[in-house]
Amino acid sequence: MVGKVGVVGAGQMGHGVAQVCAVNGMSVVLVDVQQSALNQATALIEQHLDRLAERGVVDQSTSTAAKKAIVTTTDFAEIADCEVVVETAAEDEEIKRKVFARIAEHLNEEAWIGTNTSSISITRLATASDRPDRFIGMHFMNPAPAMKLVEVIRGLQTSEETFEKCTAFAASLHKTVAVAEDFPAFIVNRILAPMINEAVYTLYEGVGSVTGIDNAMKLGANHPLGPLELADFIGLDTCLAIMQVLYNDLADSKYRPCPLLVKYVEAGWLGRKTGRGFYDYSSGAPVPTR
Numbered sequence: 001m002v003g004k005v006g007v008v009g010a011g012q013m014g015h016g017v018a019q020v021c022a023v024n025g026m027s028v029v030l031v032d033v034q035q036s037a038l039n040q041a042t043a044l045i046e047q048h049l050d051r052l053a054e055r056g057v058v059d060q061s062t063s064t065a066a067k068k069a070i071v072t073t074t075d076f077a078e079i080a081d082c083e084v085v086v087e088t089a090a091e092d093e094e095i096k097r098k099v100f101a102r103i104a105e106h107l108n109e110e111a112w113i114g115t116n117t118s119s120i121s122i123t124r125l126a127t128a129s130d131r132p133d134r135f136i137g138m139h140f141m142n143p144a145p146a147m148k149l150v151e152v153i154r155g156l157q158t159s160e161e162t163f164e165k166c167t168a169f170a171a172s173l174h175k176t177v178a179v180a181e182d183f184p185a186f187i188v189n190r191i192l193a194p195m196i197n198e199a200v201y202t203l204y205e206g207v208g209s210v211t212g213i214d215n216a217m218k219l220g221a222n223h224p225l226g227p228l229e230l231a232d233f234i235g236l237d238t239c240l241a242i243m244q245v246l247y248n249d250l251a252d253s254k255y256r257p258c259p260l261l262v263k264y265v266e267a268g269w270l271g272r273k274t275g276r277g278f279y280d281y282s283s284g285a286p287v288p289t290r
């Protein structure tokens, strides 16, 4: 069992992954370049762990121990003695390449790296690390503590030993593994992201309103969340980044990102994380923007 985990990138996914590791008895170093992201991550983790203890999902001692097990820092040197680092920085290849260079400066040689990328080639990202054979795709779903699945994706260079370590680590976090080949967006987002993009086209072309589209898919297709609510939850920047990877790497025009999605991202309307996306969250209850 893994004793110490590094999580790099303390946004929506990073704080959730850190929480899952800590609840399962591991020490966690959570790293971000922004102190504000670390502060927000700490507040969210504490809030979630308190709620889990109140509901009896975890006992009070586990919740208290998990809070203590997470150290947050802007200093990459603190990941030095981790056995594994999960990279959860933004879905941007340039950012991820810089993160892998920083990790290489400090991480001990035996450790392996799992990237939480939603779409980018693991084979290509591995070339930006100092250990392509100990590099693998480990794609947690959002929210990481609640969602059962982890997609595991081997790059061309990934060793069998790293694959075994990654699947054992996922099992120790009580996650079910789906193995995907290294094709753009893997399994979940190859299917999910084009559906969301199509929902944005449906809005863009005036086929339905925001609530019309979401209600139609909830009541008509039995989806727990409408596609536009889901897009706001994922982050519109992440949705767009995934579509751009699909469009560029598969060179197929059927994946072209909807211009309305591009505009929302250009406006900084990224969904829940910025308080506005297809819904406005500023007054509490979500209000549709179209």
Ligand code: NAD
Pocket: 008, 009, 010, 011, 012, 013, 014, 031, 032, 033, 034, 037, 087, 088, 089, 090, 091, 092, 095, 098, 099, 116, 117, 118, 119, 139, 140, 141, 142, 233, 234, 235, 238, 273
């Ligand atoms: P986010 O925008 O919430 O968080 C990204 C974090 O990365 C931010 O806190 C940012 O400060 C940090 N960061 C940026 N540059 C950094 C650097 N150089 N070093 C360290 N940290 C840095 O994004 P997110 O939604 O948490 O997504 C993170 C990753 O997880 C992406 O690869 C994304 O595709 C993937 N993912 C997202 C979801 C989702 O639903 N949002 C689901 C599964 C996987």
